[in-house]
Amino acid sequence: MFGSNSKVWVVGLFVALGLSSWALFRNFEAPWIDGVGIDFNGACWSQSAHNTMRAGLLATRGVPSAFYFGPLPIPPSGYYTHHPPLLSLMLAGMFAVLGEKEWVARLLPITFSLVGVVLLWAIIKDCAGSRAATFGALLFAVMPMELVYGRMVNFEPVNLVWMLGGLFCLRRWEQTGGRGWRNWMLAAFVLSLWTAWLGYMFVLILSVHFFTTRHKRDPRLALLLLGLCVASIVLFMLQIHWVQPNAWQDCVAAVRRWISRKGWHGSNVTWNDWGWWISRTLVIRIHPMAWALAVIGGVWLLRYQRKDEPLRWLGWVALCFVVLSAFYVVVFRRASYVHPYAQFYFIVPVAIAGGIAVEALARWCESQSSCARAAGFVAIVGVYAWLVFSGERQGLVLYRHFRILDPNKPEPASLILELSRVINERFPEDTTVICNFFVDYQPQLEYYAQRTILSSKSPAEWTDATSEAELFSKLRWRKLHRRRNLKADERTNVTEGAKNTQVGGVIWLGEPGAKKILAALPAGLREQINVQGIPFCFWTPVVSPKLVALTFDDGPYGEATNQILDILKEERVHATFFLLGINVEKYPAVTKRIVNEGHVIGNHSYAHSHLLGYMPTADFQADVRHAENSIVSATGLHPRYYRPPWGWHTPSMDEQLKDMGYVVILWDLGAKDYDQGTSPETIVEEVINNTLSGKKREQVILLHDGRDVQIAYPRQNVIQALPRIIDQLKARGYEFVTVEQITHQSPYR
Numbered sequence: 201m202f203g204s205n206s207k208v209w210v211v212g213l214f215v216a217l218g219l220s221s222w223a224l225f226r227n228f229e230a231p232w233i234d235g236v237g238i239d240f241n242g243a244c245w246s247q248s249a250h251n252t253m254r255a256g257l258l259a260t261r262g263v264p265s266a267f268y269f270g271p272l273p274i275p276p277s278g279y280y281t282h283h284p285p286l287l288s289l290m291l292a293g294m295f296a297v298l299g300e301k302e303w304v305a306r307l308l309p310i311t312f313s314l315v316g317v318v319l320l321w322a323i324i325k326d327c328a329g330s331r332a333a334t335f336g337a338l339l340f341a342v343m344p345m346e347l348v349y350g351r352m353v354n355f356e357p358v359n360l361v362w363m364l365g366g367l368f369c370l371r372r373w374e375q376t377g378g379r380g381w382r383n384w385m386l387a388a389f390v391l392s393l394w395t396a397w398l399g400y401m402f403v404l405i406l407s408v409h410f411f412t413t414r415h416k417r418d419p420r421l422a423l424l425l426l427g428l429c430v431a432s433i434v435l436f437m438l439q440i441h442w443v444q445p446n447a448w449q450d451c452v453a454a455v456r457r458w459i460s461r462k463g464w465h466g467s468n469v470t471w472n473d474w475g476w477w478i479s480r481t482l483v484i485r486i487h488p489m490a491w492a493l494a495v496i497g498g499v500w501l502l503r504y505q506r507k508d509e510p511l512r513w514l515g516w517v518a519l520c521f522v523v524l525s526a527f528y529v530v531v532f533r534r535a536s537y538v539h540p541y542a543q544f545y546f547i548v549p550v551a552i553a554g555g556i557a558v559e560a561l562a563r564w565c566e567s568q569s570s571c572a573r574a575a576g577f578v579a580i581v582g583v584y585a586w587l588v589f590s591g592e593r594q595g596l597v598l599y600r601h602f603r604i605l606d607p608n609k610p611e612p613a614s615l616i617l618e619l620s621r622v623i624n625e626r627f628p629e630d631t632t633v634i635c636n637f638f639v640d641y642q643p644q645l646e647y648y649a650q651r652t653i654l655s656s657k658s659p660a661e662w663t664d665a666t667s668e669a670e671l672f673s674k675l676r677w678r679k680l681h682r683r684r685n686l687k688a689d690e691r692t693n694v695t696e697g698a699k700n701t702q703v704g705g706v707i708w709l710g711e712p713g714a715k716k717i718l719a720a721l722p723a724g725l726r727e728q729i730n731v732q733g734i735p736f737c738f739w740t741p742v743v744s745p746k747l748v749a750l751t752f753d754d755g756p757y758g759e760a761t762n763q764i765l766d767i768l769k770e771e772r773v774h775a776t777f778f779l780l781g782i783n784v785e786k787y788p789a790v791t792k793r794i795v796n797e798g799h800v801i802g803n804h805s806y807a808h809s810h811l812l813g814y815m816p817t818a819d820f821q822a823d824v825r826h827a828e829n830s831i832v833s834a835t836g837l838h839p840r841y842y843r844p845p846w847g848w849h850t851p852s853m854d855e856q857l858k859d860m861g862y863v864v865i866l867w868d869l870g871a872k873d874y875d876q877g878t879s880p881e882t883i884v885e886e887v888i889n890n891t892l893s894g895k896k897r898e899q900v901i902l903l904h905d906g907r908d909v910q911i912a913y914p915r916q917n918v919i920q921a922l923p924r925i926i927d928q929l930k931a932r933g934y935e936f937v938t939v940e941q942i943t944h945q946s947p948y949r
């Protein structure tokens with residue numbers, strides 16, 4: 201009844217799934233405030249999916265942006281181009297369907313972990329029977345590594361499923377010869393390539409195998425696999441280059457760093473320290489008993505593989521994972537030293553070999569007397585009970601409440617959430633918040649606050665902490681530097697970007713150096729707020745507001761102008777319209793509406809002639825008057841602002857305009873919005889980027905509600921772009937004004 205192929209053992213699979221679920225679903229809905237590396241990944245991949253959803257798949261090109269917490273659009277430096285994008289995309293898809301919640305994010309790795317248990321069971325069952333499969337799957341499910349990192353929102357559980365799934369299909373294909381299995385296998389491997397770098401190592405190991413083995417030499421398959429790797433990497437490189445021009449150099453720098461000997465804080469790690477650390481963590485996270493069983497099972501597999509083809513295949517699978525994990529852990533020394541979950545894939549060979557060892561024991565018992573059989577049964581149950589108990593306990597030890605103030609003192613569990621909420625309410629979207637705690641980088645607080653947060657305990661650095669301070673760029677650079685090796689010119693870029701960003705501060709008053717920081721703070725609003733009973737000083741420096749004036753040329757333009765006026769009304773923004781006399785005559789009612797709704801108007805010539813600069817004085821003045829008269833008869837207002845068509849103006853024109861009481865108004869930036877072929881996205885992007893990179897605090901933006909004297913020229917691209925331009929600039933703290941507030945001269949005479 202309990203034979204190695206008995207159907208009874210299917211129950212074992214469900215027991216393994218039950219044990220897994222029990223541990224993996226623990227704290228299923230909890231916020232990201234737990235764990236050393238566990239919730240770190242949960243928060244940053246959730247942020248990546250959050251960014252993909254709010255910026256759109258098209259704008260992000262699907263590239264992750266796991267460490268960007270600022271306003272849209274995401275700047276090139278906000279993209280995280282060091283990892284394949286599939287995990288972030290799957291998470292974004294789940295958020296889109298189920299909503300952005302912690303449990304939704306956790307559901308992804310947990311589902312994959314459970315599927316992983318099923319696949320491992322199926323693979324072992326095919327080769328060594330369902331009893332061995334149950335022993336292996338149970339061992340897999342109770343290892344601390346799986347209990348903890350099987351629920352971490354990261355690549356490991358997902359990639360493991362693609363790998364095991366691919367191997368399962370490979371086995372079926374070898375047995376049945378069905379093309380379907382072969383295609384499913386290739387699909388699984390491609391998914392693995394797009395999930396994590398380890399997928400590449402895995403596929404490379406397989407192709408080397410197919411090139412070299414005597415029994416199953418298949419150079420065509422090997423070449424196909426290599427081709428898939430090359431194609432994927434080329435596509436990936438193109439994808440990241442799309443959003444970040446220096447992405448390639450950045451990736452190379454990242455690889456160099458990960459294979460280097462640097463520890464987390466920059467100190468060198470010796471082979472000795474490294475080896476000690478790796479072996480210690482491997483024992484803790486995989487369980488000494490499981491290792492012992494794996495060694496016995498490994499010997500067994502080696503001994504019997506000659507006679508037993510399925511067993512040989514199973515041994516080969518285990519060997520693949522040993523080679524894969526060892527290669528990764530040794531070559532990417534820094535990765536394996538910093539991230540304990542780099543050793544994750546060792547659990548597969550341990551589970552397979554350990555399961556085989558227990559199966560061997562069970563077979564030996566079967567041939568013995570009933571008394572010995574009972575003893576064997578008790579021994580096996582005892583071993584598993586011990587594994588469940590200690591695995592569970594060890595798993596719990598690996599969790600740790602992430603403390604932001606002092607890692608050694610307890611703090612309220614909801615402090616991160618509450619403090620984030622206050623930070624989010626207090627500071628506008630583009631504020632970079634500096635604080636005097638939270639020194640080791642963790643994204644949890646930033647995720648909930650949705651603000652970039654930097655940390656400094658040095659009072660000297662706070663002294664300069666106004667919006668355009670050197671300090672700010674220093675801190676920001678330091679933070680970015682932790683993740684990417686910035687070169688000198690990239691550092692300049694980061695500094696430049698900082699100029700348009702506001703700064704705020706949160707000072708934890710319980711920190712020993714808080715008084716010195718308070719003394720060093722530049723002028724600004726200070727407010728003490730107690731969060732969960734802990735006192736913080738919230739500080740906003742005094743900064744004059746950044747002003748932008750929207751100007752619309754070549755109108756009024758009938759319906760297009762009306763639609764623009766509707767948008768401006770809805771957004772409560774006032775703009776300046778430079779009108780053509782000829783169009784004012786066509787649309788007197790629209791002209792009146794512009795003025796009635798509080799916007800400012802100016803003169804933009806009568807008919808947008810390109811001859812104005814060449815005209816005799818009298819003719820030029822006549823054109824200006826002609827336009828002026830149309831405006832006066834429609835509105836009763838004598839405009840003071842004059843904007844020359846195309847911005848072409850000669851000293852003589854300037855002279856005459858001055859004599860006529862006009863002020864020449866040009867612009868600081870624009871997009872090719874007058875061209876029908878410019879998409880709304882491009883207009884938004886150009887206007888935002890040009891505004892952000894502008895050096896002035898007051899800027900005039902040029903847009904067009906008309907197109908010189910043409911009639912019914914489509915203006916839909918501007919109309920679609922306008923609300924987004926307004927929203928994005930508002931989010932960055934810009935204030936919308938008319939030209940009057942920038943020139944400080946009344947618009948009418």
Ligand SMILES: [Zn+2]
Nearest residue numbers: 753754845846
């Ligand atoms: Zn014009």
